[in-house]
Amino acid sequence: DAKTTQPNSMESNEEEPVHLPCNHSTISGTDYIHWYRQLPSQGPEYVIHGLTSNVNNRMASLAIAEDRKSSTLILHRATLRDAAVYYCILRALYGGATNKLIFGTGTLLAVQP
């Protein structure tokens, strides 16, 4: 399985943008890039996903490098409720692993008031 590398932790101030990086240098051409987050004492929740183009939704934006070896999750205005562990995950489009999400250690985001 292709691996992802994320910083262990990051800090942000409330109301400021946050850029969470993820490296996935061994990504294959058919791997989707998924982001999930896990708030304290809750199950993970979906944030966003993409393949090649940048993506926006109501929660966040996903910027994907042209060579797809890295991506950045962007929270435009961090709130205290965004404090969570953010996981960057590759999901295979084809093959036996298509249903699997392999969670790494993620980035623990702290948001300061």
Place this chain on the structure above:
Amino acid sequence: DAGVIQSPRHEVTEMGQEVTLRCKPISGHNSLFWYRQTMMRGLELLIYFNNNVPIDDSGMPEDRFSAKMPNASFSTLKIQPSEPRDSAVYFCASRMTRGETQYFGPGTRLLVL
């Protein structure tokens, strides 16, 4: 929809006892996943079902663990006999077969004494 429902939310048992965790997926979702989360190993996929059929159980730690999905609206994860090292939070997730998003339940926090 009520989301993925898991029961019990908390379970404390003694070593050697049988433990049964239950999950009700979101109606209409064809894929169901069982995960385990510990501080040491993070979030691990144990097994997943597609249309009630187990597809990949390679993450099940040993024969003491078994999972069933008798119908589209119910799944169980059983540990018999339980051991202290099984203490963890167990999450169930479901997904539409052609969907990208996994929806996680609130988890069952298991403590084996």
